[in-house]
Amino acid sequence: xxxxxxxxxxxxxxxxxxxxxxxxxxxxxxxxxxxxxxxxxxxxxxxxxxxxxxxxxxxxxxxxxxxxxxxxxxxxxxxxxxxxxxxxxxxxxxxxxxxxxxxxxxxxxxxxxxxxxxxxxxxxxxxxxxxxxxxxxxxxxxxxxxxxxxxxxxxxxxxxxxxxxxxxxxxxxxxxxxxxxxxxxxxxxxxxxxxxxxxxxxxxxxxxxxxxxxxxxxxxxxxxxxxxxxxxxxxxxxxxxxxxxxxxxxxxxxxxxxxxxxxxxxxxxxxxxxxxxxxxxxxxxxxxxxxxxxxxxxxx
Amino acid sequence: xxxxxxxxxxxxxxxxxxxxxxxxxxxxxxxxxxxxxxxxxxxxxxxxxxxxxxxxxxxxxxxxxxxxxxxxxxxxxxxxxxxxxxxxxxxxxxxxxxxxxxxxxxxxxxxxxxxxxxxxxxxxxxxxxxxxxxxxxxxxxxxxxxxxxxxxxxxxxxxxxxxxxxxxxxxxxxxxxxxxxxxxxxxxxxxxxxxxxxxxxxxxxxxxxxxxxxxxxxxxxxxxxxxxxxxxxxxxxxxxxxxxxxxxxxxxxxxxxxxxxxxxxxxxx
Numbered sequence: 001x002x003x004x005x006x007x008x009x010x011x012x013x014x015x016x017x018x019x020x021x022x023x024x025x026x027x028x029x030x031x032x033x034x035x036x037x038x039x040x041x042x043x044x045x046x047x048x049x050x051x052x053x054x055x056x057x058x059x060x061x062x063x064x065x066x067x068x069x070x071x072x073x074x075x076x077x078x079x080x081x082x083x084x085x086x087x088x089x090x091x092x093x094x095x096x097x098x099x100x101x102x103x104x105x106x107x108x109x110x111x112x113x114x115x116x117x118x119x120x121x122x123x124x125x126x127x128x129x130x131x132x133x134x135x136x137x138x139x140x141x142x143x144x145x146x147x148x149x150x151x152x153x154x155x156x157x158x159x160x161x162x163x164x165x166x167x168x169x170x171x172x173x174x175x176x177x178x179x180x181x182x183x184x185x186x187x188x189x190x191x192x193x194x195x196x197x198x199x200x201x202x203x204x205x206x207x208x209x210x211x212x213x214x215x216x217x218x219x220x221x222x223x224x225x226x227x228x229x230x231x232x233x234x235x236x237x238x239x240x241x242x243x244x245x246x247x248x249x250x251x252x253x254x255x256x257x258x259x260x261x262x263x264x265x266x267x268x269x270x271x272x273x274x275x276x277x278x279x280x281x282x283x284x285x286x287x288x289x290x291x292x293x294x295x296x297x298x299x300x
Numbered sequence: 301x302x303x304x305x306x307x308x309x310x311x312x313x314x315x316x317x318x319x320x321x322x323x324x325x326x327x328x329x330x331x332x333x334x335x336x337x338x339x340x341x342x343x344x345x346x347x348x349x350x351x352x353x354x355x356x357x358x359x360x361x362x363x364x365x366x367x368x369x370x371x372x373x374x375x376x377x378x379x380x381x382x383x384x385x386x387x388x389x390x391x392x393x394x395x396x397x398x399x400x401x402x403x404x405x406x407x408x409x410x411x412x413x414x415x416x417x418x419x420x421x422x423x424x425x426x427x428x429x430x431x432x433x434x435x436x437x438x439x440x441x442x443x444x445x446x447x448x449x450x451x452x453x454x455x456x457x458x459x460x461x462x463x464x465x466x467x468x469x470x471x472x473x474x475x476x477x478x479x480x481x482x483x484x485x486x487x488x489x490x491x492x493x494x495x496x497x498x499x500x501x502x503x504x505x506x507x508x509x510x511x512x513x514x515x516x517x518x519x520x521x522x523x524x525x526x527x528x529x530x531x532x533x534x535x536x537x538x539x540x541x542x543x544x545x546x547x548x549x550x551x552x553x554x555x556x557x558x559x560x561x562x563x564x565x566x567x568x569x
Contacts, residue, residue, distance in 0.1 A: 054470050072473035084467045088489045088566050097485075098475030106481055143566040163475060 002066030005030045005167045005209040006051065011060030012240065013046055020046050022240030024060070026228070028167065031196035031206025033189060035220035035249075036213045038230035039275055043241040044213045047230065048169050051211070052076055065166040074102060077160035077168040081175045083152040085144040091155045092140040096120075096127035098163045130158045134188060150181035157188065161208065170212040174219070182219070183258070189223050190254040217270055221249045221263045226289060229274030234283035245273045245286040248293065344536040352536030370525065375544070377520040378510065381437065385444025386506055390499055392445065393452035398491075400453070401460020402483055414453050422447030422509045426516065435517045440510060447509040448502040459494040460487055493567040496560040503552050507545065 006028040013021040020043040028034055038044050049055035051062055053071045062069040064076055072078075085094050100123060108116050128140055134154040144152055153173060160168050174182040189210065196206035214220050220227050229245030236242070249266060260267075272279055273286045306314075323346075330343045344352070361367035400407040400414075422443065429446075433439045464487050472482045514523025522541055529537040560567065 052470065052474070054466075072470050074474055074476040076474055078471055078474050080467050080471070082467075084465065084471055086468065086486065086490070088492075088564065090566075101472070101478075101481055101485065102476030106478070106484070145566065145568060159475070165474070 001205075002063065004028060004063070005032070005065060006211065007063040007066075008051070009061045009063075011047075011050060011057045011062065013043070013050060013055075013057045013059075014240075019240035021050075021057070021230075022236070022242050024243055026243065026246075028209060028211065030166075030209050031193075031200060032226055033193055033208075033210045033212065033224045034226045034228055035224035036211060036228045036230060037215070037217060037220050037245075037270065037274060038241065039232075040215075042230050042232060044230055045171065048171055048211075048213055051167075052078055052169060074098070074163055075166045077163055077165035079153075079156045079160050079168065079170045079173050081172040083144070083149075083156045085152055085155055085159070087144050090141050090143055091131060091136060091147070091151075092124055092127045094144070094155055095130055095158045095162055096123040098159065099123040099126065102163065127158075127162065130162050131155070134158050135184075148181075149177050150184065153177060153181075153185060154188070157185070161192075164207055167209045167211060170210060170214075172213055172215065175215070186219060186223050187254045190252060193225065193251065194254065217267050218260050221266055221270070222252060222258070222260065224249060225251050227266075227270060229270060229286070231274045233274070233277050233280060235280055236283065242283045243287060244281075244283050245270060246289040247286060248289060248296075341533045342535050344539070348536045349539055352534070352540050356537055356540060371544075373520055374522050374525045374541075377518075377524075378514065378522040379548075381440040381514075381521065382444060382503075382506060382510055385441040385510065386448065386499070386502070388441065389445035389448040389452065389502075389506070390495075393449050393456055394495060397453040397456025398460055398483060398487060400457040401464070402487060407457065411457070414450050414457075418450035418454055422505075423512045426513060429513075430517070439517065440513050440521075443509050443513045444506045448506050451505075452498050452502055455498050456491065456495060459491045459498075463494065464490050493560055493564045496556055496563070500553060500556045503549060507549070511545075 004027045006026065008024055008026040011021060011024040012019065024047065036044055036047070046055065050057045051064075051069065053062075053069045053073065053076065056070075067075060069076070086097065089097060100120065103123070104116055104119055128137065131137055131140055134157060136151060136154055136158075139147060139151055139155075142151075144155075147155070157170075157173070174185050177185070189212075192208040192210070196208055199206040212220075212224065225248060227245065227247060227249050228243055230241050231244045232238075232241045234242060234244050247266070250263060269286070273281070326343075327346060330345045333340050333343045334345065341348070356371040357369045359366040359369055367373075396410065396414075400410055425446070426443065429439050429443050433442050468486060468490070469482055472486050477485065510521075511523035511526070514521040515527040518524030518527075522545060526538055526541050529535070529541070
């Protein structure tokens with residue numbers, strides 16, 4: 001087991017002659033919720049696909065829990081913006097689908113029926129418990145076509161998290177939802193973070209490590225405990241997008257009232273560092289996460 | 301106005317009225333033809349059609365050695381050939397179509413061949429079947445199987461490419477699926493309604509190929525009997541057989557729609 005849930009070393013990606021990503025280095029600790037922001041087309045999706053393993057980078061290495069990423073595996077979960085639930089499965093079967101694939105073999109399903117059925121009963125019970133956690137206990141038997149966008153997204157989140165992957169990637173997970181639904185799902189992520197804190201206090205490895213791509217700066221700072229900005233607006237921008245912002249951000253409790261005024265300063269700093277094309281600076285100017293973490297640990 | 305709603309009672313009244321008008325018009329034309337020529341059999345009256353119905357259900361052969369009525373002999377022959385031919389054709393096209401849709405390296409060499417051969421009318425290929433397979437039972441079943449194989453393979457491989465997104469497949473990998481599991485648990489289950497719909501659409505063409513073959517080289521079967529009875533202008537039997545073909549089509553349609561509803565309750569047409 002590695003110290004880091006995710007480690008990216010010297011990652012670069014080129015499309016033809018166009019260099020999209022340049023020398024990305026990133027370490028994510030277990031239990032962190034990392035938000036990734038950046039201008040449209042800067043390479044956030046490219047980075048996500050590289051971590052997922054579907055589009056390997058042209059240079060560099062990626063490790064999840066110390067294991068090199070060679071293709072999509074169960075070490076990395078994914079929640080897409082358009083949910084991508086399986087139409088032919090109900091909510092509880094969608095959520096337990098991974099357990100079926102992971103814990104039963106193809107041959108067991110045809111030739112070991114009693115053992116398979118017993119396993120499936122356990123899976124479905126686990127799935128129902130998870131759906132209850134995300135507020136969907138009444139929707140277990142519904143098919144995706146019978147669900148709203150918010151319901152589908154919660155099922156997609158449950159489907160990914162029930163597998164306990166080393167890290168879950170959220171690709172603009174709330175982009176297609178209305179404001180009320182977004183808030184509900186943001187609170188769900190904050191509740192996961194609280195469970196991480198409990199796990200750390202009890203000496204266990206936190207279960208929910210998340211890397212979330214979002215366009216919403218408020219959402220990034222509110223939900224995450226660390227924000228990363230990807231951008232070409234730095235002194236070597238012609239060589240591709242780099243991490244130009246990497247800082248911790250305040251942790252909110254799901255029961256606290258939503259008050260975005262608490263992080264106005266950081267939001268403005270983030271906007272300037274990542275989105276302001278006129279502000280060309282050294283790429284490492286705002287990459288201070290590890291220094292700040294070290295300083296915080298020293299204070300304690 | 302286009303799509304103007306009408307009351308249900310009016311819809312049924314017009315539907316029944318349409319059928320009654322058609323049958324009434326037929327009876328009038330038949331009566332007129334009979335007045336011109338009393339012995340005409342090309343447009344038999346409903347009474348004559350009734351006699352044709354009795355004829356096809358009458359046991360054949362001598363009383364001491366009766367043989368089954370010709371209707372059952374012909375039905376058994378045609379339905380058996382159709383079932384076997386479609387079974388083989390559907391199984392082969394699903395196997396090849398799914399693999400073509402799943403693997404680009406299989407799609408690349410096969411898609412030009414499948415596309416080209418799907419454009420050749422299967423009835424035009426009959427001389428090829430005679431030469432390769434002979435004129436016995438194998439010829440009929442291979443005619444049906446190959447007749448539907450190419451177009452159905454194309455439809456299935458397109459369904460795999462269009463109805464199963466890359467994201468759904470990548471997600472399955474992240475949930476721990478192996479390749480064979482992705483093919484069975486994701487691709488097959490996602491496209492199953494399309495497969496059933498394709499089978500439904502292929503029954504008509506399959507019947508065309510089979511009846512054409514039976515008319516040319518058959519010694520039993522609905523197509524053979526239609527040809528034989530037409531030659532002696534015994535149209536009262538021919539019309540009963542044509543109605544039987546329509547009935548087979550309707551039953552098959554209903555059966556496949558019911559099957560799709562049972563196996564794919566999640567699917568909305």
